[in-house]
Amino acid sequence: MISSINPSVKGISILIPGILLSLAFDVITPLVFLIFILTITFLFGDVSIKRWLMFFAPLSLFALGLAWTSMLHTNEKYSGGELLVDFWWIDITTGSLQVGVSLALRSMCFISLSLLFALTTDSTKLMLSLMQQLKLPPKLTYGILAGYRFLPLFKHELDLLRQAHQIRGVSRKKGIRARFGRMKRYLIPLLANAIRKSERVANAMESKGFTGDRNRTHYHEMRVRSRDWVFLSSMVAALIFAFYLSYELGYLNIFGRTF
Structure with a gap:
């Protein structure tokens, strides 16, 4: 279960894909990674769908609103392509549509990653791990x-x-x-x-003798086990696969540059 993963390793496993995913401006990469996040959340996270939706729904509405605004005010560098909608002051092209949908999917990925960490991490274990692993x-x-x-x-x-x-x-x-x-x-x-x-x-x-000294013993020892490294490797591997699949399909776009 994901709740048994060392919190520091789990945080790093979520932070690395979050940073790298922000570079992708295409649709395929965040879509594939979002499917992977949802799969491991509900299969291995022991997370209630009702509770997850209670947090995800309002945040996703904010993400959709942000994507809609970005679609209407896309930079000229990314707004090329065929004109799809021309109504009053609204001009939507294939490029701006891709930017908006990509932003929405990336935002949902960030929300899902945050919920994966927040709903499967014990606060006490997190603090102990920050002390023992991250010093x-x-x-x-x-x-x-x-x-x-x-x-x-x-x-x-x-x-x-x-x-x-x-x-x-x-x-x-x-x-x-x-x-x-x-x-x-x-x-x-x-x-x-x-x-x-x-x-x-x-x-x-x-x-009880608390002085704030770093060199102290702990009743609960937080260790980094092999399953923690497996979780970290799987998260990074899933993101690499998403980038690779997008590249093979000809959709990979990093900061407006298509590969």
């Missing part, structure tokens, strides 16, 4: 992890504050000024609680 400072990684763990607590405290205000009959006026007033009443106690919690966490970490 990030423990102060930074533990600080990020502590802040991430505080988010559900803040939401719970915000719900309690709202309920307490309703019980005490605090005014629920409508309008922008009333909303700013409510936010002020919520932010002050939330900020005070955040400061108290951060002090308690800092004291607890110091009492």
Whole structure:
């Protein structure tokens, strides 16, 4: 399963194709790679389709809007070819259509890669891997992890504050000024609680011998195994195959230059 892949290796496996894929301006390369991403996500990622669509759908709408804008305002270098649509101020050629569709597919690839990482990665293992494999400072990684763990607590405290205000009959006026007033009443106690919690966490970490030293032992050892290298190799190989297939079909286009 992809969730068992070392998070640092998984991040590199997603970052490399993401960077290289941004060079392709054709349609075939991102389409083939998108099919590969979706296949491994649902076959080996143990990801709920409903949950995946909940994140993918709104982001894909943004990607389609970006592609439509790019199609209408394509640079002259890429907008050549036969004129397909000539209506009022809208001029769409085969070149601009290819740029728009390619941008949409690349954006969907980036979204799918991000969801593959986010939905199959445990936050604690990610921080441990960043410390042990990528040698990030423990102060930074533990600080990020502590802040991430505080988010559900803040939401719970915000719900309690709202309920307490309703019980005490605090005014629920409508309008922008009333909303700013409510936010002020919520932010002050939330900020005070955040400061108290951060002090308690800092004291607890110091009492357990946390100094921020890089040379430290870990209860959970994150290792890079053979399956991690297989995952990295498969991601890069899939992208190379997508480039090769596009080249064989005569569609490969890198920054407006067809190969």
